[in-house]
Amino acid sequence: MEEIIKIKETCLYIKDLEAARDFYHNKLGLEVIHYDRGRHVFFRAGSSVLLCFNPDDSKYKDSPPPHYAEGNQHYAFEVSRENYETVKEKIKALNIEIIDKLVWKSGQESFYFNDHEGNVLEFVPEGVWG
The missing domain is CATH 3.10.180.10 (2,3-Dihydroxybiphenyl 1,2-Dioxygenase, domain 1)
Structure with missing residues (x-):
């Protein structure tokens, strides 16, 4: 639609x-x-x-x-390209383990982490899907 x-x-x-x-x-x-x-x-x-x-x-x-x-559910937060690395550092500073990183066809990276119940969360930079 x-x-x-x-x-x-x-x-x-x-x-x-x-x-x-x-x-x-x-x-x-x-x-x-x-x-x-x-x-x-x-x-x-x-x-x-x-x-x-x-x-x-x-x-x-x-x-x-x-x-x-x-079971483990998934969704992604989108942040500006300029703030992506800052957000990644904030997650690390909170002692939240980054469990995976991917580089997409756009050449941009996203990273994954878990919430308290094991749900798989992700941060993606704006424009990762074009």
């Missing part, structure tokens, strides 16, 4: 929402939009929203429709 502008929300399923709030807010600096203990915590990530749902709650909902996932 040509009308689609972007993906507005990305969702992770995380059982320990307190640890999620600590990791995403206190370490990565994402603003907490909404927190409902035991159910979900939502964060602002630039112009997008990161939704963290407790799968034990969200898979039994009536509305919105039930949803959940298991």
